[in-house]
Amino acid sequence: MSKAVSALNGASYDGFVRVSETGLRGMITLRGDLGSKKLAAAVKAATGAAMPKQRKITKGAKGLVAWMSPDELLLVVAYADAGEVVAALDAALSGEHALAVNVSDARAVFRLEGAGVRDVLAKTCPVDLAKDAFGAGDLRRTRLAQVPAAFWANEDDSFELVCFRSVAQYAFDVLKVSAQPSGEVNFL
Amino acid sequence: MLTLQCPYCGVWAEETELHAEGEAHLKRFGPDSSDEEFETYMFMRENPKGVHFERWRHSNGCGKFFHAARSTTTLEVFGTYSAQTYEPPQEIKDKISAKYPNWSWRDFS
Secondary structure, eight states, X not given: OOOOOOTTTTOEEESSSEEEEOOOOEEEEEESOTTOHHHHHHHHHXXXXXXXXXXXXXXXSSOEEEEEETTEEEEEEOGGGHHHHHHHHHHHTTTSSOEEEEOGGGEEEEEEESTTHHXXXXXXXXXXXXXXXXXXXXXXXXXXXXXXEEEEEOTTSOEEEEEEGGGHHXXXXXXXXXXXXTOOOOXX | OOEEEOTTXXXXXXXXXXXXXXXXSOXXXXXXXXXXXXXXXXXXXXXXXXXXXXXXXXXXXXXXXEEEEEETTTOOEEEEEESXXXXXXXXXXXXHHHHOTTOOBTTBO
């Protein structure tokens, strides 16, 4: 198999916030009945994380589980493990109305870190990013300028953002402009 | 700018995160229907001044379709509700009645 390359090959930008493409990530879209015990057990086995509540993301030893909609989860695992995880989910969920798809190569992931990280996102997304409104473990699917994206906050107040691979360059450019020095808002 | 709460993911989403999907509570008439029924289904839409029921999609979010009840004149939103229903929930109808006692919209009032 040819060597997999992430959308922007790890490009990064240092403004008042550091924006970097995180490189290859294993990502699996899992659709099904999120109330199902079988599904929760399969997710736990794949990532070590508990089932996330509405608009939350949970962390386990092997990966993250993000609540994307009432019947959809996004599992974030190591890139090399994605294939095996899908196979394991398929086996564990046989007989259930569920679908697991490896979407690792269809997405791009960015990491934003620095003091003004909330400003950078608030300038481009219609989301209340005040600290008490959006904290660690919160996830939001929204609009990043003109494209759909999802992001979540980590414990250290860094953010990770997922978008479609096809718009990775656009998303990176938007974030770069938003993070340009002297563009600080210092409000959030 | 409209701000609607998506009943599926609970987000208070502003207009640009959503997509308007036309009128709510349309009854589909398919291949075996009469010409009039199909024409009504296909083309005939309400265009009220006042209370209106619309379908929206949380296109930049969870991707689900939902319904919203609002006034086209004041932009007041009476509420949003699941699209898996044939008529608006009673609490939303009550809310509208409190403001517009004689409202009617297609078969609802």
